[in-house]
Amino acid sequence: MDNGADAVYIGFNDETNARNFSGLNFNDKNALRALERIRSRGRKLFVAINTYAQPRSFSRWQAAVDRAAGFNADAVILADIGLMGYAAEKYPAMPLHLSVQASATSVSALEFYRRQFHIRRAVLPRVLSLKQVQQLAAGTQVELEVFGFGSLCIMAEGRCHLSSYVTGESPxxxxxxxxxxxxxxxxxxxxxxTRLNGVLIDRxxxxxxxxxPTLCKGRFIVEGRRHHALEEPTSLNSMALLPELRAAGIRAIKLEGRQRSxxxxxxVVRTWRDAIDEVLRRGGDFSIEERWRATLAKNSEGKQTTLGAYDRPWQ
Amino acid sequence: MPAVGNLIAHGGYRIGRKFLPLFPRWPGEVALVKLLNRQLSEELDEGVFDFLDGRVLEIAVTDLKVHFRIGKRGGRFVRASAAAEADSTIAATAGDFLAIAAGREDPDTLFFHRRLMIRGQTEIGLTVKNRLDALDRSRIPGWLQRCLTVMADKLASLSQA
Incomplete structure (x- = not known):
C-alpha cells in the first residue's frame, strides 16, 4: 500500500487459501489491523478464499466467508462453486471475485458466474493469449483482472495436481x-x-x-537429455502490454506477493504503479523505462521474464 | 564523514572476521536472546514463535564463522544447550543477514542465488523467515533501524569493492 497498490489481498491462516504456508497469512487480530490501516488510506482489502472446499470440512470454508463478511472486507475471491453459492445467498451485498483458480476462460463461463452469483470481477487464467483476453473483455459484462508480474507455473490453474502426485498435498x-x-x-x-518427499527433483x-522446489520446475532426464521437461523457471511480465490491456478495458493488474518478502x-509494486501511471498519462505512447526493467529483472525467477501465453498464437 | 564511517566499517569488519571465531559462543547468544525477547515480546505472547518449542535453530554467519544456536522454552527464547543438534540451520554472510533485516534484500532472491542457505528441516527455516518478514518494521526502534540500514549499506559496498 505504501508503494501505490489500490487494493491488497490477504488469506486466513488455514487451508482455505492457496498460500497455506506456516508463518504466512492473517489471524483475526492481524486482519483487523490490516483493514484499519487500509481503510484509513482509502484503499481496498480483498480476502482470498480460493481453494476447493472438502465435503467433510465445508464448514471451515463457510467460516472463512463469515469472517471476511464479519469485518466487512471489500470483496472475497472465491473458486469453489458451492462456496460461491453460500456467499451469494448469505451475503448478497458482499462483492464476489472469481478466483484465477476457477479457471474461467470463455465468455459463457464468465456470464454463467455473473448470472448465478452476481460476481463483480474475474481474475483471468494466465493461459490466455492477449487476443483471447481482448475477446473476453469485449464479450462479458464482468470486470476483468489479469496477472502482471510473478513466478510462472504451468498455468493449469485450479487443475494442477503435480504437487499431490509427489507429496499428497496440492494447492x-x-x-x-x-x-x-x-x-x-x-x-x-x-x-x-532438492528433494521433494524424498524424490530428487533437481541438482x-x-x-x-x-x-x-516444485515438481514443475525440476530437471529430469527425458530421452537421454536432462532439462526442465515441464517448465522453464521464469517470471511472467506483462508490462509491455499495458496500453493494449488498458484499451481492452482490463480494470486491474494482479501482482504476486503473498508468499514474498x-x-x-x-x-515490484512501486515499479508497476509508476508504469501504470505513465500509461494513464500517455496512453499508447508508452515505453518501459530502463530502471523498471532492471528492478523487475532483479526480482524475477531465473533472471528472465516472459510475456507467457499473452503472446502465443495458439487459439 | 562517510570516509571515516567506511574506515570504521572496514576495520571493524576485518577485526571481527579475524577474532570473532576465537571467542566463545555464549556472549553473542546471550545478547541475541536478550534482544529477541525484548523486541518480540508481543509476538511471543501471541504464540507466533511456538513452533520453536523444544527445537534448536542455528544461525550461522559464514564469513565471521559465528554460530548462534537458540531455542524457545516457557514463552521466551533461550540459548540452546551446547550438546543439542540443530533442527534447522540458516546460513549467510553478515552483510546479507543485515540486508535482510534492513529490508534491503529479498531473502528468496538471496536463497536462489545461493547466498542464503537453509539446511535441516526446511519448514522451521521457512517459518522463521516468514514470521520475521511479517513483523511490523515500524515497531523496530528508530536507532536500531538506522543502525541496520547503515551497517547493511557499508557491508554491501565492502563486498562489491
Missing part, C-alpha cells in the same frame, strides 16, 4: 504447492540437491542459481 485442496515439510535441501557430491552445481513486494 487446490490443501492450499500448498510443495509443502515445506516435504522439501529437503542437501549438499551432495555433485552439488546442492545445482557450484555457483548455479537454485530453483523453486516486503522487500520484493515494495520494489
Amino acid at each position: 487446490n485442496l490443501n492450499g500448498v504447492c510443495s509443502p515445506a515439510q516435504a522439501v529437503e535441501w542437501r549438499d551432495g557430491a555433485q552439488g546442492l540437491e 545445482f552445481a557450484e555457483g548455479e542459481n537454485a530453483g523453486y 516486503p522487500a520484493y513486494v515494495a520494489q
Whole structure:
C-alpha cells in the first residue's frame, strides 16, 4: 500500500487459501489491523478464499466467508462453486471475485458466474493469449483482472495436481504447492540437491542459481537429455502490454506477493504503479523505462521474464 | 564523514572476521536472546514463535564463522544447550543477514542465488523467515533501524569493492 497498490489481498491462516504456508497469512487480530490501516488510506482489502472446499470440512470454508463478511472486507475471491453459492445467498451485498483458480476462460463461463452469483470481477487464467483476453473483455459484462508480474507455473490453474502426485498435498485442496515439510535441501557430491518427499527433483552445481522446489520446475532426464521437461523457471511480465490491456478495458493488474518478502513486494509494486501511471498519462505512447526493467529483472525467477501465453498464437 | 564511517566499517569488519571465531559462543547468544525477547515480546505472547518449542535453530554467519544456536522454552527464547543438534540451520554472510533485516534484500532472491542457505528441516527455516518478514518494521526502534540500514549499506559496498 505504501508503494501505490489500490487494493491488497490477504488469506486466513488455514487451508482455505492457496498460500497455506506456516508463518504466512492473517489471524483475526492481524486482519483487523490490516483493514484499519487500509481503510484509513482509502484503499481496498480483498480476502482470498480460493481453494476447493472438502465435503467433510465445508464448514471451515463457510467460516472463512463469515469472517471476511464479519469485518466487512471489500470483496472475497472465491473458486469453489458451492462456496460461491453460500456467499451469494448469505451475503448478497458482499462483492464476489472469481478466483484465477476457477479457471474461467470463455465468455459463457464468465456470464454463467455473473448470472448465478452476481460476481463483480474475474481474475483471468494466465493461459490466455492477449487476443483471447481482448475477446473476453469485449464479450462479458464482468470486470476483468489479469496477472502482471510473478513466478510462472504451468498455468493449469485450479487443475494442477503435480504437487499431490509427489507429496499428497496440492494447492487446490490443501492450499500448498510443495509443502515445506516435504522439501529437503542437501549438499551432495555433485552439488546442492532438492528433494521433494524424498524424490530428487533437481541438482545445482557450484555457483548455479537454485530453483523453486516444485515438481514443475525440476530437471529430469527425458530421452537421454536432462532439462526442465515441464517448465522453464521464469517470471511472467506483462508490462509491455499495458496500453493494449488498458484499451481492452482490463480494470486491474494482479501482482504476486503473498508468499514474498516486503522487500520484493515494495520494489515490484512501486515499479508497476509508476508504469501504470505513465500509461494513464500517455496512453499508447508508452515505453518501459530502463530502471523498471532492471528492478523487475532483479526480482524475477531465473533472471528472465516472459510475456507467457499473452503472446502465443495458439487459439 | 562517510570516509571515516567506511574506515570504521572496514576495520571493524576485518577485526571481527579475524577474532570473532576465537571467542566463545555464549556472549553473542546471550545478547541475541536478550534482544529477541525484548523486541518480540508481543509476538511471543501471541504464540507466533511456538513452533520453536523444544527445537534448536542455528544461525550461522559464514564469513565471521559465528554460530548462534537458540531455542524457545516457557514463552521466551533461550540459548540452546551446547550438546543439542540443530533442527534447522540458516546460513549467510553478515552483510546479507543485515540486508535482510534492513529490508534491503529479498531473502528468496538471496536463497536462489545461493547466498542464503537453509539446511535441516526446511519448514522451521521457512517459518522463521516468514514470521520475521511479517513483523511490523515500524515497531523496530528508530536507532536500531538506522543502525541496520547503515551497517547493511557499508557491508554491501565492502563486498562489491
